[in-house]
Amino acid sequence: MLALWRKIRRHGTVAEPAPPRPEGGRPPAAKALGGSIQVRHVDAGSCNGCEVEIASAFGPVYDVERYGVRLVASPRHADVLLVTGPVTRNMAEPLRRTYEALPGPKLVLALGDCARNCGLFAGAYGVIGPVSDVIPVDLELSGCPPRPEAIVEALRKLTGR
Numbered sequence: 001m002l003a004l005w006r007k008i009r010r011h012g013t014v015a016e017p018a019p020p021r022p023e024g025g026r027p028p029a030a031k032a033l034g035g036s037i038q039v040r041h042v043d044a045g046s047c048n049g050c051e052v053e054i055a056s057a058f059g060p061v062y063d064v065e066r067y068g069v070r071l072v073a074s075p076r077h078a079d080v081l082l083v084t085g086p087v088t089r090n091m092a093e094p095l096r097r098t099y100e101a102l103p104g105p106k107l108v109l110a111l112g113d114c115a116r117n118c119g120l121f122a123g124a125y126g127v128i129g130p131v132s133d134v135i136p137v138d139l140e141l142s143g144c145p146p147r148p149e150a151i152v153e154a155l156r157k158l159t160g161r
Helices: 002-011 049-057 092-102 113-116 148-159
Strands: 036-041 069-071 080-084 108-111 128-129 140-141
Touching: 036 049, 036 128, 036 148, 049 080, 049 148, 069 148, 080 092, 080 113, 108 113, 108 148, 113 140, 140 148
Parallel strands: 036 069, 036 080, 080 108, 108 140
Antiparallel strands: none
């Protein structure tokens, strides 16, 4: 054990440098949030492909938390609502209530093609429509599912880091 501590002390922290800041404008409401955001994730009816990529973005490889982004369990503690999947009939009202529970200023990120335009589920009997038909959306991210790098970049746009 002592040898391990000596090696750590000799080499220090070894990590890759952060990529450059993302291009593009920051939503106006994001500037009021400062440099860090609390995110509440809601699955409105997805196939769970986006959830796997979100887990990767918050995992040790991409580590989006180093940019000031943190997942929270309650919408009352969140600044950003991260919504995946098309909105199903059973999830429309819970999604509205979750959005209303967010304190202001609040932002909504529609993640994936299904959240943007229903994707493969367009026209399904249980689908009401995209997220923007139920609650206002500030930022959309395309992809089926979007890659973890794209998720990290979108969240970095909100933090400004």
